[in-house]
Amino acid sequence: MSEIFTSEASAPHVPGRTLVDVTGLSIGFDDVNGGRPLVRGVDLSIRAGECVALVGESGSGKSLTARSLIGLAGAHARIGAQRFEIDGRAALAFRERDWRQVRGGFAGLVMQDALVSLDPLRTVGREIGETLARHVKGQSRAQRTAAVHAVMRDVGIAQPERRAAQYAHELSGGLRQRALIASAIAxxxxxxxxxxxxxxxxxxxxAQVLAVLEARLRAGVGVLLISHDLAVVAGIADRVIVMHRGEVVDSGPTRDVLERPTHPYTRQLLAAQPGAQSRGYRLGSARFVEERGGVIVREPLPPRARAVGGVVLSAQGIGKRYAHGRPDANAFVALDDVSFDVREGEVLGIVGESGSGKSTSANIVLGLLAPTSGEVAFLGERWNGAGVSETQRGARRPLMRYIPQDPLSAFDPRHSVGRLLADGLHSQRLARRAVLERSVTLLEQVGLDASYLDRLPVSLSGGQRQRIAIARAIASEPALIVCDEPVSALDVYVQAQVLDLLGELQARSGTALLFISHDLDVVQHVSDRVLVLKDGRAVETGATAEVFAAPQADYTKLLLRSAPDLRVQRRAA
Structure with a gap:
């Protein structure tokens, strides 16, 4: 059976051919969940040229279901099904060598984080070439190199000869993701x-990456898309399967599921989507009211403790250049003459594509990076710029806090939640018992309890870790919190909970937020004003509602056009 997929790897894609046919799938592990299946009774079929989307919250069983189709559910996974056919063959009887032929030859896998998925010690050309060497026989080295360059062109990578010689860390996020797709489809x-x-x-x-996937669909390839972004799903999927706690709760043509959801969980997912219409309301409270034609009803957030007041943070003409031994005229400009203010009780959103200067701005504001030009003032005193040291910032450091995108990498994995919160309270010099009491209060403020104090970050879910990050950030009662993509890795439901939490805390304390995000719907939901960056320069700024309703800069218009829209369908289902 080890060669059963070799010929299929190069065979033309037959329209309508059934690629996956699974009925009654169950997946479990003896030492997890008391031995009870984590996935139960799932039916899944995928045809050539069709995109099927799996959606649902973290832990719903989406990735486990998908990985079972290529033999990667886990070494000790117990998989059962009434029917489990991969390209018409009974896959429950496959041995490991059979699955190795499936992976890459019949099915390609594209993961979320290309920087982690691509081998850091090999060029992307060698990475893509390995797939060809394993699954396409009889190629010479020159033919394989030409094929690598061809597939890189197919996924929209310009200058493939040069890019193939580079390593993953030398590429932008978009190029890395394209290289990963090239490896998967080689x-x-x-x-x-x-x-x-x-x-x-x-x-x-x-939008560029989705265009690559759409091109594969037009070529007759089947696509199984796992996503928590319902707008992305709306734009590309033919059918949607909604999973909740290991079971399918809703399924059908995309338009039917997203416009006429039948299950309360699907309705909750749709209602929890942020946007301009949800601003000032709790996302987690949203619900469909059938009696009113399926209208979404939300509860308002509490009113803000105080109106927008004086300036908390002022960045004036900040810039950052990296010469690396080159003449200044040839220096790389990461940020160029950017100015903005953040006021008491205000949320300033910063948006822009990768490389636009968002993270550089955040690092300069945090005092982690010295600007090449310009300066930052915090609470009326110089904070960063020429001649300002960390020693001078020290006394005010607890008044500026940070919420990272990935708390798991930001936290010390050896420290318990209690230790992490105690570190956040260090500046208050409290007695041990007072630290414990305050830590419990902080946990309660973010919807957790004292039982989490002894737990390690790795034992927490993504949403729980983000709540701990927020609790630690507010521990010192800061005047400003810098939020760098704080919900980008969270599913819709958990994202709604975290955004509600930030809204409640911000309303209660009046803490100013500098909110960096690539998700324009999230920015519309949380921010009062928005700053748009491109290539290190500010191209537009203003009240969020005005900028999104009537953008002036061409680049802002491009961003808004590129954003996926839950109301748009790629094609009629």
């Missing part, structure tokens, strides 16, 4: 499994 697989392929990408790069 052997012309009939099926592409894309697991959150656009989650961490800005809207313009996201």
């Amino acid at each position: 052997a012309s697989p009939a099926l592409v499994i894309a697991d959150e392929p656009t989650t961490a990408l800005d809207v313009t790069v996201q």
